[in-house]
Amino acid sequence: MGVDFEKLFQALAPLMNGSAMGDEAVGSAFRQLMSSLMAFDYVVVFAYRGKERPLDLYSTFDAKDHVLFVSLYQAGPYLLDPFYHAACAPRPGVWRMRELAPDRFFSSEYYRTYYVQTGLAEEVGFFVPISEQVTVVLSLMRREATGPFGAAEFALLKRAEPLVAALARHHWADLDHRFDAALAKTGRSRRKALHPPADGVWQHLNLTDREAAIIELVLQGHSSESIGLRLGISTGTVKVHRRNVYRKLGISSQTQLLSLYIKNLGH
Numbered sequence: 001m002g003v004d005f006e007k008l009f010q011a012l013a014p015l016m017n018g019s020a021m022g023d024e025a026v027g028s029a030f031r032q033l034m035s036s037l038m039a040f041d042y043v044v045v046f047a048y049r050g051k052e053r054p055l056d057l058y059s060t061f062d063a064k065d066h067v068l069f070v071s072l073y074q075a076g077p078y079l080l081d082p083f084y085h086a087a088c089a090p091r092p093g094v095w096r097m098r099e100l101a102p103d104r105f106f107s108s109e110y111y112r113t114y115y116v117q118t119g120l121a122e123e124v125g126f127f128v129p130i131s132e133q134v135t136v137v138l139s140l141m142r143r144e145a146t147g148p149f150g151a152a153e154f155a156l157l158k159r160a161e162p163l164v165a166a167l168a169r170h171h172w173a174d175l176d177h178r179f180d181a182a183l184a185k186t187g188r189s190r191r192k193a194l195h196p197p198a199d200g201v202w203q204h205l206n207l208t209d210r211e212a213a214i215i216e217l218v219l220q221g222h223s224s225e226s227i228g229l230r231l232g233i234s235t236g237t238v239k240v241h242r243r244n245v246y247r248k249l250g251i252s253s254q255t256q257l258l259s260l261y262i263k264n265l266g267h
Contacts, residue, residue, distance in 0.1 A: 007036035026171040027058025030138055037160065038153045042141040044069060048087040049134045049179045054078055068117055080110045080220050083125055087135040090127060094158045097123045105221030109254040122148035126161060128168040134175045136168045201264040205249060214241045219258060
C-alpha cells in the first residue's frame with residue numbers, strides 16, 4: 001500500500017501542541033502513524049530497564065492474546081527475548097527480529113514452545129533509549145497470514161525512525177520514576193531488582209555462575225559455537241559444561257531444560 005497522507009496528517013495533528021499525553025494516547029498516535037504507512041496486525045510497546053519486569057505501555061491485543069503476548073511474557077520469558085537483549089545493550093534504531101536473534105533462535109525450545117504460539121510471521125521494533133537505563137521498544141507485528149515486511153516497507157520504517165524516537169522521548173521521559181514506583185509496590189529495592197526471578201532459578205538448581213551463563217545462552221537460542229565466542233571459551237568447553245548441567249539436573253533435552261526453567265521462575 002502507498003502512504004495514506006490523510007491518516008498521516010490525522011496522526012500528527014494531536015502531537016503538534018507539545019503537551020504530554022498518556023500511554024493510551026501516545027500508543028494510539030503511534031499506531032495511527034504507522035497505519036498510514038503500511039499494514040500490520042498488532043502493536044505492542046514495552047519499556048525495559050535492566051533485568052526488571054518490563055512495563056507494558058500500550059498494546060492492541062484482545063484479552064486472549066494479551067495473556068500470551070504480555071502477561072505471560074512479563075512473568076519471565078522476556079529474559080529470553082532477542083528484543084529484550086537488544087534493548088538492554090542498547091541498540092537504537094529499527095530492527096527485525098531475525099536480525100537480532102541468536103544463530104539457533106528459530107530452532108530453540110523457547111521459540112518452539114513459546115514464541116511460535118504467537119503465530120507471527122515477523123516482528124519489527126523501534127528501539128528508543130529514553131535514559132541511561134531505560135529503552136522503549138515500539139513493535140509492529142504481522143501474523144503469518146499477512147506475511148513479513150517487504151524491503152521497501154522496512155526502508156520506510158527506517159526513514160520514520162527519527163519521528164518515532166522523538167515521540168517516545170517526549171511523552172515517556174518519566175519512565176525511570178515509573179520503574180521505581182513499580183518496584184516500591186512490590187517492596188523490592190533497586191538492588192534486588194538486578195536479580196530477577198530467573199537468577200533465582202539458577203541458584204535454586206545449584207548451578208555455578210559459568211554453568212548458569214551457558215545455560216541461559218542455550219535457552220536464548222545460541223549454539224555452542226556462538227556461546228564460546230561470547231564467553232571467550234572453546235566450543236568443546238561449552239559442550240562439557242552443557243553435559244555437566246544436564247547430568248546435574250537429571251535431564252537429557254532442551255525441552256526438559258526449558259520446562260525446569262519455567263517451573264522454577266517463581267521460586
